[in-house]
Amino acid sequence: MTDPIAYDAQPRRPAWGVRTPLRKSLSTRQPILVAPPPPLVCISLAQCPGAAARATVAPGQRVLCGEPIGEPTGAGRPRFHASISGQVTHVEARLVAGLGAPVPCVVILGDGTDQRWPGYPPDPGADGRSSGDLQAGLAAAGLLGLGGALFPTAHKVHTATGAPVLLLNGTECEAYISCDDALLRERAASVVAGGRLLLAALGGQRCIIAVKTDMPQARVALYNALQACGDPRVVMSVVTAKYPAGGERQLIELVLGREVPAGGHPADVGVLCQNVATAAAAADFFLRGQPLISRLVTVSGGGVARPCNIEARIGTPVSDLMALAGGYQREPRRLIMGGPMMGVALPSDDLAITGATSCLIAATDADLGPAAEEMPCIRCGDCIEACPASLLPQELLVAARTVNAAELATLGVTECIECGACDYVCPSHIPLTRHFIRAKAALAST
Ligand code: SF4
Ligand code: SF4
Known part of the structure; x- marks a missing residue:
């Protein structure tokens, strides 16, 4: 063998x-918890980079679980599907988890039957x-x-x-x-x-x-x-x-x-x-025969009672997943989507998850640790050793602070993967990655 x-x-x-x-x-x-279909989902039609999909459903329309609700607007763009059966209540721009601005969404009020769309027969x-x-x-x-x-x-x-x-x-x-x-x-x-x-x-x-x-x-x-x-x-x-x-x-x-x-x-x-x-x-x-209607989401952090992995329908509100994980046992200091190094803070748990929601952390003071005061760079070089992209973060910092576009390009800021490893090791608690993200955005807009 x-x-x-x-x-x-x-x-x-x-x-x-x-x-x-x-x-x-x-x-x-504990084993993966398969969440029941939620009472309501809000499905973003702009989950990936590029133009949003075009909604093919309208308010009042009944849809089945797995039925297409958004068609691609260009080559290489994705199709989106209803993740529950029920009635479309809204087709409008809304905020969803992880995106900073409202995006086109389809909101579906579930009927509790989870009736499946038969359009994709299995093919063994x-x-x-x-x-x-x-x-x-x-x-x-x-x-x-x-x-x-x-x-x-x-x-x-x-x-x-x-x-x-x-x-x-x-x-x-x-x-x-x-x-x-x-x-x-x-x-x-x-x-x-x-x-x-x-x-x-x-x-x-x-x-x-x-x-x-x-x-x-x-x-x-x-x-x-x-x-x-x-x-x-x-x-x-x-x-x-x-x-x-x-x-x-x-x-x-x-x-x-x-x-x-x-x-x-x-x-x-x-x-x-x-x-x-x-x-x-x-x-x-x-x-x-099941299109992308769900994903596994880790719900963790000191703020929830029973951290676990949940198979959740795309578009489920974050608050529903927190409830399935036993609810809040402590007031979280921050709600994070993703990991502590590269994740983004969520403004509220009302927002719906997308396919990108791998993890939700109800982070308490114990998870986050004390806020540290930023000090001047002591040129220790620890950030260079940590960087997986072979960059010189302390040199990049100088170029980013002075918005020196030529120097940023020479030092390869676009190769920065924004991993935060340099921040993690920096004894001066300098938020290097934040500077690099801003510098990359500035370079991209010139
Ligand atoms: S780890 Fe921090 S203090 Fe050390 S060289 Fe890098 S930026 Fe400077
Ligand atoms: S955030 Fe960028 S510069 Fe810092 S360690 Fe990661 S790749 Fe290197």
Whole structure:
């Protein structure tokens, strides 16, 4: 029997990065909680970069769960689906979690029946279909990269067609987030099946599923699923648990020893990266006829009573998920979508989740620690050692503060992945990443 460990892709120990307290076990003590269909959803038609989809439903219209409600307005754009059955009450711009301005949304009042739309019949033989057919299926399913970027999957696969390696990222390196860990522990077979389908859509030769050294149960479950599958093209690779090892470029470097050129894409080095949840969602579509209507969300932090992972319908209000996690047990100081390093603060729990909502943290003082006073740079160089993009953060800081566009470009600010590792190690508590985000926005607008 083929051993499903990628021995030819052994993990490298990164010189960069930081080790942060992980606090992932808070939310992995209980199995995935499958949330019942919520009474109301607000589904954003602008979940990924680029133009919003065009609503194809109107207030008063009845829709079924999984029925298309938004069609793409251009090539490579995604389709959106109703995540519950019920009646459309509003088609209007609203704020949703993680986006700073109102975006076009479809609001559906549920009827409690969860009646499914029959338009996508399961296809157990999908892995025998052509690459073009499978890419069309990915577009129909409205699949988006569930690692957080929400790039339309069909478009990403299409632009990398023929790349030999599909790298599935299951390494979620930020603290608190454990939804991919939970997915692999409980649904590893779906990840493997989805990986094979994405590999066929890509026309690739090998699928490597990357997990971390600190995910023992997920690794065992994945190993067993790979053995049961018996496809020698699909293997597992284990990488060192260090932040931000899960960044796309960083993972390619760690697993394959290939460096994506500055300004380039993974396809330039023969790789397509997808999240493990995206692979599972592909299996849900082709094998079970379910488009993207839900995702796993980690609900954690000292503010909630029972941190857990929830399979939640897209468009569910954050407050519903907090209630499913036992409700607030302490007043959170901050509500964060995403991880503590790269996440965004939410102004309220009224907002609806999108496909990008991997984690919600009701962060208390104990989670966040005391606010530290910013001090002058002492040129210790710790930020240079931590930076996974081989930048010089303290030099970039000077250029960012003086808005020196030429110097910012020379120092490669656009290569900054905004990971926050430099902030984390800085003994002077300088919010370097905030300066770099502003500098990148300023450069982009010139
Ligand atoms: S870690 Fe902070 S104090 Fe040290 S060189 Fe970088 S910016 Fe300066
Ligand atoms: S935020 Fe940017 S500069 Fe700072 S460590 Fe990450 S990639 Fe490097």
